[in-house]
Amino acid sequence: MSNDSSLLSLILFTPLVGALVLLFVPKRQEDAIRWIANVFVFIGFLVSLPLWFRYDSANPEFQFVERLPWIPSIGAEYFLGVDGFSVLLILLTTLMGVIAVLSSWTAITMRVKEYYIFLLTLQTGMLGAFVSLDFLLFFLFWEVMLVPMYFLIGIWGSDNRLYSAIKFFLFTLVGSVVMLLGILAVYFYNYSVTGVYTFDVTQFHQLDIPFDMQWWIFLAFFLGFAVKVPMFPFHTWLPDAHTDAPTAGSVILAAVLLKMGTYGFIRFSLPILPEATIAFVPLVAGLSIIGIVYGALVAMAQRDWKRLVAYSSVSHMGMVMLGMFALTPVGITGSIVQQLNHGISTGALFLIVGIVYERRHTRLISEYGGLSKIMPVYAAVFLIMTMSSIGLPTLNGFIGEILILQGVFVVQKTWAFFAASGIVLGAAYMLWLYQRTMFGTVTNPKNENLPDLSMREFVTFAPLLLLAVWIGLYPKPFLDRLETSVDKVMMRVDSDYTPRFAAVMDVDAPAGAAGSPAAIAANGAARAGGLDETPAEAVAVTRVVAVNDDPGGPGMIEMPVRGGGRRIAAGN
C-alpha cells in the first residue's frame, strides 16, 4: 500500500501541475503549449490506470486513502479515497480529459495558452470532486470547476456564449449554495451527536438523522445535484451551455460534469439520508421519467445538431436517475454503468458534431446531408456511436439500459413501462438525425470537399469505440468493481438487504472494534435481521448506531469510523 499512499494526490494534481507549467510558457509558442497540455493530460491518464488494476473489488472499504489535516479548527481534512463508483468515474474523467485536450488541437486558435490552462484546471477540479471524502473539500472542488468551465464557454464559445456561460454559472451556483446549507446541517447534526467537528463523509454515512431533518437536507442536496444532472425542470442551462461551448467543453460537460450530480446523489444523498431518499423516490422517479420522454421529444424537434445531442443528454440522464432511485442493486449498478456509457457515447457524439463544425462552422442539420459519401470513416464512427446511444445490444448503452429498466421493473412496472418508451423515441430522433446528415445526396456544394477524419481525430474516437464494444460484450470487469459499493449503498437504503460481501465478512465481530467494514456489514446485517443472528442481538447492534435515540446521554458511543475504529467519548 505504500506506493498507493499518494496515488490519488498524484492523479489529482498532475493536470494542475501541467497548468502551472503552461503559465511559464510564452504565449506565442502555441504548438509547444499544445504539446505540453497533451503530455500532461496523458500522464494524468496514465497515473490513473493503477486504480483500475489495483482497486480491490472484494474490499468494501474506501481505498487509496489519504488523510491530512486541512483546517483543523473546523475539522476539515484533506481526505481522499475511492470506492467502485469513483474509480470508474475518475478513469472516465482522465480518459475524457485526454480526448478533450487532443480534440482541441486545431479547433482552438485563439488564446491558446489560457484555453489549455483552464482545461487542465478544470480537470483537477473534477477529479477533486470524485476523490474527496471530506464534504467541505468536495464542495470546494465542486465550486472550483465552475470557474474554468465558465471561461471556456464564455471565451471560446459560439454565438450566444456569454448568456450561456452566465446561465450555467448562476444556475449551478444557486443549487450549490442551497447544498452548502445542507452540508452544514449534516455537519452540525453530527457534532450534536458525536461532539466532534468533522466533514468526514464516511462518518456521515453512519449517521441516523431524524426523518424531518433528513427531508429538508435531502431537498437542499437535491437542488444542488439535480441542477447538475440536470433533471427536468432544471435542465434548461444544459442545451445552451452545450450548444455554445467549444467542442472540448461540451465533451467534458456531457461526459464528466453532469456525472457530478449523479455522483452526488449516490455518494451523499442516498447513504446519508436513506429514509428521505425513500420518501423522495416517487418525486425523483416521476421527474426522471418526464425527463426521459420530454428530453427525447424535444430532441426530435431540434434543427441544431448540437442542441439535439444536448437534449438527448437530458433523456439519458433521466434514465440514470431512474435507475438509481429504483433502489435495487441492479438498478443502481445499471445507473453507474449508464453514466459511463453516457460519457462515452454522448462525449463521442459531441466530438462528432465538433468535427463538422470545425470544417463548416455551422451546426444546422439542414446544412448537411449525404456526408456518408464524402466522409465514410466519419459516417461509420457516427453510426456506431448512434447505435451505442440508442442502446443496441453488443454495445455499451444496452447494458446500462437493460439493467436500469430491469431494476426499475421489479419495483414499479408502470415506471419501466413509460421509461422503456424512451428506447423507441431515442431510436427515432437519432436515426432521423443520422438520415438527415449522413444519407441522401450531397445537396450543399460547401460539403463536397470536406476531408474525412484525420489520424488525430480518429485517435480521439478509438478509445471510445473500444470501450463501447468492451462494455457491450463483456461488462463484467466494470460490474465487479461496482459490487461492494452498490451493496454499501443498498444496505443504507434497504434495511432488508443482504450484501454480497456479507458472506466473506465475519458478522459476529464486535461493531466498531473490527473497523468499519465489519461494522457496516454488521450494521446491515443487524438491520436485516436476516442472517443467523438472533433478533435480540440485532437490536443491540442497532442501538449502538441509533445514537440519536439519546443524544444528550453520557457515556461512550460506539463510533465505527473508518481508518481504525476509534472510540470517541461524547461530550469531550
Next chain:
Amino acid sequence: MESIWLIPLLPGIGAAINGLVGIRFFGKRLAGVLASFMMGWALWLSFWAFVELLGTEERFHQVTVASWIPPIPLDTVDGVGSFTVDWSFTLDPLSAMMALIVTGIGFLIHIYSIGYIEHEPRGGVARFFCYLNLFCFFMLTLVLGSNFLVMFVGWEGVGLCSYLLIGYWYHKQSASDAGKKAFIVNRIGDWGFVLGVFLVFFTFGTLDFRAVAEAASQMPVETAAVGFGVISAICLLLFIGATGKSAQIPLYVWLPDAMEGPTPVSALIHAATMVTAGVYMVCRNAVLFTHAPMVMEIVAVIGVLTALVAATIGLVQTDIKRVLAYSTVSQLGYMFLATGVGAFGAAAFHLMTHAFFKALLFLGSGAVIHGMNEEQDMRRMGGLRQYMPITALTMAIGAVAIAGIPPLSGFFSKDEILFRTFLHHGVFVPDRVLWGLGVVTAMLTAFYMFRLINMTFFGAYRGPAWGHGAEEPGHDDAGHGDDHGAGHGHAWHGPHEASRWMTIPLVVLAVGAFFAGFVGVPIAFEAVWPWTATIEHFLHPSFVAQGAHAVEEAHHMSLLGEFGLMGLSVLVALGGIWFAYRNYVERPEAAERLAESLAGPHRVLTNKYYVDELYDATVVRGTMGSAGGLWTVDQRVVDGAVNGTGWTTIAASWVSHILDKYVVDGLVNLTAWICGEASYVFRRAQTGLIQNYAFVTLLGVFAFVTWFLVAR
C-alpha cells in the same frame, strides 16, 4: 456441438474483415468470396452439429462461452433472486433446423449476391458483404442463443443490419426513409419485447429459455376460467415484439417499404430469415404460450387477419417485389395462425418450406429486375420466359409451391396448418372461422402469385425497347464487365438471363422448394409413405418442457375427412391459378375491366387500406407535433421561468438601486445635509484671523477663571 458458438462467429469474423480491411482494399470478387466462404464454413459446422444432435439421446446441448452480466441480487416474485446472463448457446431440434436454414439459404444468397452486386463500385461491394455477413452473425445469435437477452442481441442486431441494407443505396431518399421506418417500427415492437423479458425475470427469476419453460410447465394453464394471469401478460408482450419483427398487424407496414433494399437482401432478410424471427421466438417459448390460451387465440386471429389483409393488398400491386413482400407478410400470418392453434411444428415446417420458395421467388425477381435493367413494374414486363428460361422455370416452381399444389413443399406445410386450424377449438372465436379465412387466403395466394408469373413471363413483352438491337436477346450474359457501368446505363442489350452466380442458387433453391415438403408428409399418407410427419416428431422436444414427457397429441380425423380437406385446398388453389390464367394470359384486358368495375375497392387495395396514411396522420404527426409543442414549452415556459427569474432579479436589483439611491442613500445624504446646514452656524466662527481666535481664547480663559472662582 461444443463449437456451436463458432457458427455465428464465423460470419461475424467475415463482417469484421470486410468492414475493416475489405472496404478499402478488397476487390469485388474477393469481398464476395470471403463472405460466402465464411457462410459456407458456418453451414458446414451447422450441418455437423445437426448430425451430432441426431446422435444424442437428449437432443439438447447448451454451451456457455462466458459470463455476460455477472449475478446481481434482484427481487422476484419468489423473493430475492439473482439477475445474471451468460453468453450461452443452445442446440436443440428447433435451433438446429433454424441454423441450417439461415446458413444454407444465407450461403446461397451470398453466392447469388456476388453476381447481383457486381455493378456496384468496389468499396460498396465490400460494404454490402460486410452487412450481409453481419446480418448472418446476428441472425445465428438470435437462433442459437439460449436465453432471452442473447436472443435479443440477435433480435436487435438483425434489425440494425436490416436498416443498413434497406438503406444500402442511402443516396435515395426512399431507401433511407424505408430503413429508418423499419428500425423504428421494430423498436416499437421491441418495447413490448423487453417488457416481456423483464416480466419473465420477475416471474421466473431466470432468463434461460429452458429454465423458464420448466418453471412455466409447473404453473396452471391460464384458461378463460383461470383468467388473464402473468404468463398471459408475458406472452402478449412478447407477441408485440413478434408483430414488429415478423411484420404482423399492426406493425407490418415496414416490410413492403423494405423492398427498397437490394433484392438479395429482400430474399435473405425480408423473406427467409429475419422476418421469421418472431415465429421462431413464439415457437421457442411454446411452453409459455400453451399456458396462455387466450393469448394464443389473439396470436391466431392476428395471424389469419394479417394473412388475409396482406393477400388482398398483394392482389393489385404492380411492383414485382411488393407483391412478394405482401405475400411474405401473408405467409408469416399463416405461421402465426399455426402457432396460435398450437401447431408449433407446423409453423416451423412452414417457416422452413417458405424459406425455400420465398427466397427462390425473391431471387428470381432479382434476376428479372437485373435482366430488365432495374425495372420493377410488372406492367412493363411480359413474355420474359423466352429471354430468361431458367429464371422463369425456377420461379414457376416457387409459385406452384407457395400456391399449395402437391407434391411441392408448400402444399404439405400449408395443408398441415389448415388441417390443425380446422381441428382447433378456440376460446372466443367460433370453430372453423379461422380455417375458413385461411382457405380464402390460400386461394388469394394462388391467384396473386400466378398473376405475378403471368404478368412477368407470359403474354406479350411490354417493356422498353433496347438499342443496339443487333445482339440476339436471351443470351446467357455470364460476364457483365465493368464497362456496363452501374445499372447498365444505355448499354442495355434487352432482357437477358442472369449470370451463373445467380442462376445456380436459383436452381438449388428450386430443388429445395420442390422436395422440402417430404419431411412433413401428413399422417394420412401412412399407407403409401412410411415417413410421415418426420419434422414434427423431430421438433417436438423443443416445444415441451424438459421432464414433462408429454405425449404428442394425435391429431386425427377420419381419413376421408382429411383427404377431403386436402382436396378442398388443392381445388381452391387451382381455382386461384385458373382465375389468374384467365385474366392475365387468356384475356389480358379482363383484369383491367374487372378493376374498373370495382374501382372503389380497387383503389382501397392499391392504397393498402390507407394504413400508412392513418399511421402518418396519428402516430407520426402526433409524435412530431408533441415534439414541436414541447420544444416551444421548453423555450417559453421552462426556460421562460428561468429567464423570468433572471429578469425578476434584475428588476428587483433595479428597484433596490432606486431605493438605495433615493431612500437609503437619501437618508445618508440627509444626515450629511443636516450636518452641513448645522455646520453653517459654526462655520461663521472659522474666520482664519488670529486676533479673533486670541479674543475667543481670552474670553474662554476669563469665563473659566470666573466660574472657577465663583463656584468655589
